[in-house]
Amino acid sequence: MAVVCVDAGTTMIKAVGYAPDGAELAVVRRATEVARPEPGHAEQDMASVWHAVADAVRAVTAEIGGGVDLVALTAQGDGAWLVDGDGAPTGPAILWNDGRAAPIVAGWAASGVLEEAFRVNGSLTFAGLPNAILTWLREHDPDRLARSAASLTCGGWIFSRLTGEIAADGSDASAPFTDIARRRYSDALLGLYGMEWARRLLPEQRGDDRRAAPLTAPAADGLGLPPGIPVVLAPYDIASTAIGVGAVDTGQSCTILGTTLCTETVVDAPRLTGEPSGLTVAMGLPGRYLRAFPTLAGGQVVDWACRLLGLFIPADLAELAARAPVGADGLVFLPYLSPAGERAPFLDPHARGAFHGLTVDHEREHIARAVLEGLSLVVRDCLSAAEARPTELRVSGGGSASPVWLRMLADVIGVPVVRSADSEAGARGAFIAGLLATGRAGDAREAADAYVRPGDTYEPDPGRAAHYAEAYQDFLAVRTATASAWPTLADLRARGA
Structure with missing residues (x-):
């Protein structure tokens, strides 16, 4: 049997096939584009990212000759990958390196909000985190927010396409809304940012023992994999890389x-x-x-x-x-x-x-x-x-x-x-x-x-x-x-x- 692992980076999707003993069997890479429609903006078409992932998985599965019984994925973190109630994108993903919300973050810094939040969350908010992006959308594109049911990350988006489940890994959800010591969303942090309205957009956090879900039949058919095999939402890329080295x-x-x-x-x-x-x-x-x-x-x-x-x-x-x-x-x-x-x-x-x-x-x-x-x-x-x-x-x-x-x-x-x-x-x-x-x-x-x-x-x-x-x-x-x-x-x- 074999394991297929996906690392969905910002500019490159990688799919790697491993033998049970960890030997690397095959690597397939697919480039993705980052759009910059305005100065300081960084976006990706969510469907295009998914298609690149699917293509890479199909190719690596074919190269290793099948026999896959586990899929694990990691991906770029942060940003806002918004989906509606059916799991479909409501617009392009706004990425971790997007800077449009910088004035919002500057205001929070000046008012002391960022320091107060750090004492609970342990992370210093920047413009590419979902609190800043969602606040910007509320000011500039409220219709998109109204149409959105969840704010995911790249890994959560791919996991939803593979399993049909809307969820967040605990590493991805660490910032900015989580009481990091308790490992759960904090209403106090939402209130600190004036974002009680965003609570409905936060996906369920999966604990370390609930990372796996079965591959759906439609996804399996499109990828050339057996339906029902476990799909594991691994920690996001920086954490998975630490483990990997x-x-x-x-x-x-x-x-x-x-x-x-x-x-x-x-x-x-x-x-x-x-x-x-x-x-x-x-x-x-x-x-x-x-x-x-x-x-x-x-x-x-x-x-x-x-x-x-x-x-x-x-x-x-x-x-x-x-x-x-x-x-x-x-x-x-x-x-x-x-x-x-x-x-x-x-x-x-x-x-x-x-x-x-x-x-x-x-x-x-x-x-x-x-x-x-x-x-x-x-x-x-x-x-x-x-x-x-x-x-x-x-x-x-x-x-x-x-x-x-x-x-x-x-x-x-x-x-x-x-x-x-x-x-x-x-x-x-x-x-x-x-x-x-x-x-x-x-x-x-x-x-x-x-x-x-x-x-x-x-x-x-x-x-x-x-x-x-x-x-x-x-x-x-x-x-x-x-x-x-x-x-x-x-x-x-x-x-x-």
Whole structure:
């Protein structure tokens, strides 16, 4: 028998076939489009995402020759994927990296709502969370809200197409309406945001022991799978990826070098004190949470730099960066390039990127190195915000294919960086979650030891690590100085609109 696992990312759908022993049998990928109908908006056609998932599952099932007896899925989180009473979309999905609700979030921040909510929820609201998006829709598209019966995430949407059930995984539902210590929706949080009216849109939260539902006959017929086999709604992508790289014990840390640059640390209880920052996510494992810091701009910064420098693929950027000296001859890059600003490890919808120290002496290789150093310093910044002290950093995602970047990251963080040997660590995590949910594996640590595949390890160089320890302080100082100009730049953009 075999297991098919889906990882529905923001720009790519991945379907992976696994043998019962965890051997990877086949991988199929299908690209998806993100529409940006207006500046700061990020949307996806929900039907198109489902069709891409179905096509990938059909293809991987055919490649492994059938015999599938379990499906597990993970997906991008946050956003608002609204459906009506029949489970049909009421419009395009509004994604996690959409920035249209930034003024709403700014108002909550100014009034103290965000800090008060953090003390209950453990996550700092940003424009791509459903509280902000639904409030924006109430102001700008109330008819769509009236036609909607549930606000799902991408994983919940796909699960509904496979099983006919409307539900949310506990990780997906962690922010923004959940009392994270009690693991249930909080009427107090809804009231704090002035959103009592949204209670009817919140799907049932499935506990860690209720992740599975049977595949419906219509879905099975369309996918070429047996009807009735269990479909497991695994934790959403950042949590599944942590599981997939083996970060399941308290104190372990990992980073996803993907569309988002997500750095996360496993903790045994929510931390609701201190400066509000990042997300607290129920990991889907007993007594385990993630302090997660997913940036709004990660891999897309690498793609932007490639376009800027006339390069074809990210590997070209890393090769070019390797030609420049450590520190890029004083060139400092702030990689806050998302039109929605930044959400991790700080929240500022006005945050913008910049090169500092640029002179005519700097060449293309300096720019390339400054970009990768800036992104690496953000990872260090996120670990600092999490108060993490890892002995190693496990990494996955497209960026982990670059030895140049991983060596740099080890130097910047100052601990060994361990690359996942899996082509799709999120799918691997969904596989493990599927085994746990269906009783095919017992303990998460034992399952990780049995099925996770670590790859190459990159050790930090002591000399370069010492340089980057100082460079990190310089990075923070440059950001602090630059941040004072962000409101002025926002005013300039507003006047130019």
